[in-house]
Amino acid sequence: MAGVGVTTPAIGLSGAVEAARPGSGVPVVLVAHGSRDLRAAAATRALAGAVEAARPGTPVLPSWLDHTEPGPTEVLRGLAAAGHRTAVVVPLLLTAAYHRRVDVPAAVTAARQDAPELTVRVTDVLGPADGTVDAGLLAGLAGRLAETQPGPVDALVLAAAGTRDARARGSVGRVAAALADGFGVPCTVSYASAAPPTADVAVTRLRAAGAGRVAVVAYFLAPGLFHDSVVAAADRAGAVAVSGPLNDSPDLVELVLRRVDATDHR
Incomplete structure (x- = not known):
């Protein structure tokens, strides 16, 4: 596989809010x-x-x-x-x-x-709400990955917290598909709990399939034990980078x- 350099994809935000407009006062x-x-x-x-x-x-x-x-x-x-x-x-x-x-x-x-x-x-x-992945969510995830400066990548892993809810896992899969489209490389899902595969297994599988450089996109809003476990697992499996959580991006x-x-x- 030919590596693709990681930059933030040009994802349009049609209808994006005017963030600095005055508020309504509604808490x-x-x-x-x-x-x-x-x-x-x-x-x-x-x-x-x-x-x-x-x-x-x-x-x-x-x-x-x-x-x-x-x-x-x-x-x-x-x-x-x-x-x-x-x-x-x-x-x-x-x-x-x-x-x-x-x-x-x-x-x-x-x-x-x-x-x-x-x-x-x-x-x-x-x-994803009503099956739609918000462009801002994708931009935030891509931006966090770009901050790690991973260099060219052949594939991505979207690492989520995990859930036993099949519909919820489906929504994570939609985000992974959207990232694959945005970056032009395969993107598979991993979970820190409740469902397989773990990040190390997902990275290992992609590398075995020929992806020499695999980066992990952290699907987390905040730091914590799950994100720490993803970082450790991805590092063991040879991932070139793991992005940080979205925090207050x-x-x-x-x-x-x-x-x-x-x-x-x-």
Whole structure:
């Protein structure tokens, strides 16, 4: 295989938000999965700050489903107590699996039991919505890989956290297919948990098939144990690079704002 140099693909952002336009004043609550790793919470707080800076006049509050306080129910109750009557919840999730289908709605329901006057709009997850892979998500992933300066690559591995939900795994596969189209090289999926293959197995298979230089694209929003395990596994298998998580990248900030704005039209 001939190596293809890694640069950020020219992915169009038709309909991209005007990030710096004044906000509506409707609070935005970001809901992250949560982790025992303190780096993950710091990344979520940084993203909240970046989104708030990009949309002046819009309060942006971080919350977590597990391990870190406050939870989304507590944040929503606090907003209602402060006099807000509307809030937008953004699940900081890359697949619409259990946490989006069960945990997030349960948190909203619990908040509204105490504050029935509060209207809560919940956005799509940040991964593919209605089968569509957001161009900003692809640009963010490509940008993180370009930061590693991997040189020419013959193939890519998209390394995700993992899920037992077949539909969620399908959405990860759509992102991998879109990356393959954007870079013009094969891209396969790996998982850090819950489903095979692991990153080292995926890299090894691609190299055995003739891909001399394989880079790993981390499909993570924040650092943590899963990303660390992907880095270690990919290094063992001879990957030329592993990208960092999206964190508070400008592309992710714009994607969050697009999800928020989309709820105005529902």
